[in-house]
Amino acid sequence: MMLQQNNVLLALDGVSLAFGGLQAVEQVSFGVTQGTVKAIIGPNGAGKTTLFNLVSGFLAPQAGRILFGGVAIQGRPAHRIARQGIARTFQLVQLFDHMTVLENVMVGRHRLSRAGLIAGALQLPWTRTEEKGIRQKAMEALEFVGLADRAGQPAAVLPLGLKRMLEIARALASAPTLLLLDEPASGLDAVETERLQDLILELRRQGITTLLVEHDMGLTMEVADEIAVLNYGKLIADGPPRAIQKNPEVIAAYLGTDWQG
Amino acid sequence: MTRLRFLNRWVLFAVVAGAIAAFMDQDYYYTLLNFIGIHTLLVVGLNLLLGYAGQISLGHAAFFGLGAYTSGILTATGGVDPWLALLAGLAVSGAAAFLIGIPALKLRGYYLAMATLGFGIIVYIILNEADSLTGGPSGLSGIPSLSLAGFAFNTPRRLYLLIWILLGLILYISANLVNSRTGRAIRALHDGEAAAESLGVDTFRLKLKIFVWSALYASLAGSLFAHSLNFIAPSSFGFMFSIKLVTMVVLGGMASIWGSLLGAGALTVLPELLTVFHDFEMVIFGAILMVVMIFLPRGLVRGIMDLYENRRYKRQGGRISV
Numbered sequence: 386m387m388l389q390q391n392n393v394l395l396a397l398d399g400v401s402l403a404f405g406g407l408q409a410v411e412q413v414s415f416g417v418t419q420g421t422v423k424a425i426i427g428p429n430g431a432g433k434t435t436l437f438n439l440v441s442g443f444l445a446p447q448a449g450r451i452l453f454g455g456v457a458i459q460g461r462p463a464h465r466i467a468r469q470g471i472a473r474t475f476q477l478v479q480l481f482d483h484m485t486v487l488e489n490v491m492v493g494r495h496r497l498s499r500a501g502l503i504a505g506a507l508q509l510p511w512t513r514t515e516e517k518g519i520r521q522k523a524m525e526a527l528e529f530v531g532l533a534d535r536a537g538q539p540a541a542v543l544p545l546g547l548k549r550m551l552e553i554a555r556a557l558a559s560a561p562t563l564l565l566l567d568e569p570a571s572g573l574d575a576v577e578t579e580r581l582q583d584l585i586l587e588l589r590r591q592g593i594t595t596l597l598v599e600h601d602m603g604l605t606m607e608v609a610d611e612i613a614v615l616n617y618g619k620l621i622a623d624g625p626p627r628a629i630q631k632n633p634e635v636i637a638a639y640l641g642t643d644w645q646g
Numbered sequence: 647m648t649r650l651r652f653l654n655r656w657v658l659f660a661v662v663a664g665a666i667a668a669f670m671d672q673d674y675y676y677t678l679l680n681f682i683g684i685h686t687l688l689v690v691g692l693n694l695l696l697g698y699a700g701q702i703s704l705g706h707a708a709f710f711g712l713g714a715y716t717s718g719i720l721t722a723t724g725g726v727d728p729w730l731a732l733l734a735g736l737a738v739s740g741a742a743a744f745l746i747g748i749p750a751l752k753l754r755g756y757y758l759a760m761a762t763l764g765f766g767i768i769v770y771i772i773l774n775e776a777d778s779l780t781g782g783p784s785g786l787s788g789i790p791s792l793s794l795a796g797f798a799f800n801t802p803r804r805l806y807l808l809i810w811i812l813l814g815l816i817l818y819i820s821a822n823l824v825n826s827r828t829g830r831a832i833r834a835l836h837d838g839e840a841a842a843e844s845l846g847v848d849t850f851r852l853k854l855k856i857f858v859w860s861a862l863y864a865s866l867a868g869s870l871f872a873h874s875l876n877f878i879a880p881s882s883f884g885f886m887f888s889i890k891l892v893t894m895v896v897l898g899g900m901a902s903i904w905g906s907l908l909g910a911g912a913l914t915v916l917p918e919l920l921t922v923f924h925d926f927e928m929v930i931f932g933a934i935l936m937v938v939m940i941f942l943p944r945g946l947v948r949g950i951m952d953l954y955e956n957r958r959y960k961r962q963g964g965r966i967s968v
Contacts, residue, residue: 441844467846475844481837483901484830491827492834496846498827502855505826506819512826519827539955559845 394419394594395563400439400449400459409435411618412449417563417611422585422595424605427615428638433598434476436615437567440596441473442466453563468496472561474552476568476598482541486532486551489540490523493558526558527551530584546577553584557593564588566597570604582607606630614638655904656818663810667803676802678918680874683809684867685910689894690820690903691863696892697900697945698824699856700836701751702759705766706891709861711773711883712739713868715780718878722788723779729792732869739865740858747857751850766888773880785879792873805874812870816863821903832856833901886928893935899945908947 395417402410410432417423425433438444440451442463451459458466467473472493481489498519500512527533530550535543543551549569556564566585570578578601585595585608599605605612605626612629614622616638622629629635666679692706716735720726726734750761773780780786791800792808799808823829835842835849842849872878890913898909913934917927942949 443840443843462848463840463843464846464848467844473844475841479838479841481834481841483837484833488830488833492830492842492845492847495827495831500827502823502828502859505828506823508822508826516826555845 392419393417394454395440395596396450396452397436397440398450398452400436400446400451402435402439402444402446408618410439410446410615413615413618413620414449415613415620415623417594417596419594420589420592421610422589422597422608423611423613424609425596425598425613425615426600426602426605430617431615432618433615434567435618437473437565437596437598440466441471441565467559470560470562471565472556472559472563473565474549474556474567474569476571478545478548478552480540480543480548480551480555482539484540485536486538486540486543487520487523487527487536489551490526490555490558491519493526493555494519494522496559523558526554529557530554531580545572546574549573549577549581550584557588562594564593564595566595566599568598568600570599570601578604656814659814659817663814667807667810671803673802676806678915680802680805680809682907682911682914683806683813684871684874685891685894685914686813686907687816687867687870688864688891689898689906689910690816691860691867692891693895693898693900693902693906694820694823694832694863695856695860696895697902697948698829698836699832699853701853701857702755702892703762703857703860704759704885704888704892705746705762705764705769706860706864707883707885707887708766708769709739709743709864710868710871710887711769711880712742713865714872714878714883715773715786715868716865717869717872718786718789719779721790721873722786728790728869728873732792732866732873735865735869736862739861739868743858743861744854747854751853751857763885763888766885770880770884773883780880783880785877787877789872789876789878791876792870799873809870809874812866816866817903817907824901824903828852828855889928889935890931893931896938896945897934899947899949900943902945902947902951905945905947909945 393416398414400410400413401408413436425436427433435444439446439459442458442461442465445460449459450457453469453471458469481492498515500515504512524533524536527536530553532547532550532554535547540548540551549572553566553569570581573581582604585597588595609626611624612626613620614629614635621638622632622635670676688706688710692703695701695703713735716738717728717731720731720734721728746762746765750758753761774783791798793799797804799805824833831842831847831852835847835852839849871882894909894913895906896909897912898907899905913931917924938945944952
């Protein structure tokens with residue numbers, strides 16, 4: 386199957402990966418339309434995070450293709466994929482703890498700047514201009530997530546909710562075409578989750594395409610334009626939230642009785 | 647604001663170093679200061695690798711030795727101009743680091759430590775055994791002093807000028823580096839390699855770059871060492887010296903440029919102050935390494951800064967991850 390419509394930003398085509406005898410992802414195909422929010426849901430161990438690692442290059446599929454803007458990216462190293470405009474966050478927040486909040490976000494500008502080791506060491510005049518730009522864009526990203534007043538603090542001292550926001554700001558600083566959010570609401574309280582929801586919707590208004598893995602069904606239903614459901618590594622449903630809610634296979638596999646209430 | 651404070655440190659460095667040159671006239675102290683300067687060069691380089699990038703090298707004495715011996719052999723035996731020999735030393739050490747780094751930096755933690763340790767031992771054995779080239783265990787003598795436009799750096803006081811001016815420049819360059827785009831990427835890969843990769847940082851390539859860069863510092867230090875003493879022997883470049891360098895980094899502070907000066911200074915002066923130190927040198931270095939690692943794992947400078955900063959943020963209500 387070939388998903389090659391113009392408005393499909395990311396397309397998975399028969400992607401499979403097994404760890405030893407465990408088929409973590411099996412023949413998964415779906416597309417993410419430009420400018421939309423797509424969510425991947427499924428029970429624990431359904432292969433959601435594995436799928437994320439495949440798209441972001443931390444794992445290479447054993448079969449199938451992953452097309453980003455029509456170009457096959459499967460199996461490329463993570464930093465190459467990042468440079469093409471796919472940014473991600475991690476299920477367990479991964480910040481640079483010994484750097485300040487601002488510096489964390491400045492690293493996000495890495496792919497869009499070019500000062501190398503020697504240019505930086507000698508502080509060539511053009512690197513100062515570049516540095517100013519990096520700082521400014523990083524501050525903008527911090528303001529966007531509401532962390533500007535924390536800019537000078539070490540990242541390690543932030544509470545979890547703000548750490549998640551910082552990780553998103555860092556990803557956004559890289560001006561991604563596609564943003565991957567791995568369970569961004571886990572560990573957040575109700576207020577924080579609501580802020581996250583507003584943030585994702587604001588990003589969509591700005592035209593950023595988002596693919597997210599999420600356990601919080603309330604959040605998922607609010608923000609997602611489309612939902613893909615995984616179970617035991619297989620795609621069992623793919624469509625708009627309403628269709629997913631009514632899909633009997635999804636209800637049996639995942640939503641269960643909880644969903645009815 | 648911070649910019650100004652930073653600038654003042656450099657002014658302070660220049661003023662103190664200049665005042666020493668103006669008012670002190672005992673060769674012994676200049677000799678000691680020159681050793682501190684050379685050790686600091688090594689320690690800053692190792693700190694970029696160990697403290698900032700988080701990659702261990704237990705073979706840094708080998709790059710120091712490669713610089714010293716390339717300079718020594720080319721000038722004493724080959725009659726090459728000392729400055730050219732110094733550049734040749736940089737090329738040799740850089741190339742060695744590049745070749746060793748490619749396989750070694752694919753390794754992590756203990757394995758990287760073992761690989762660099764092995765490299766250090768191999769270089770040490772070669773320096774001892776290739777006596778037609780290196781003079782073997784009895785050393786290589788007749789190394790000329792460096793000179794610039796007829797001004798020979800052949801007394802401790804003159805060498806002091808050369809070494810400390812170079813050191814000031816290297817410290818400045820290093821401080822620039824850690825606060826540049828590449829410096830941030832280096833610190834980022836230390837804290838989270840996956841996260842750095844996810845932002846487009848080619849972590850392997852960057853580790854290799856900083857490994858080579860750090861070897862260049864060691865090589866420069868080695869060449870200065872050879873031209874200062876006019877004599878070198880393999881015993882200066884053994885495994886124990888690599889361990890001493892790590893101890894200096896750890897004591898002064900991981901990821902601290904000024905801490906490097908402190909660590910190198912303290913552990914160069916201490917053995918001179920305490921003669922008893924001499925017989926138990928390795929025991930005391932080991933004890934220092936152990937105590938600092940247990941109580942201030944990021945070293946004196948960084949450790950105390952962290953304590954201060956964390957207390958400040960705790961007061962503001964932030965939480966601290968230990």
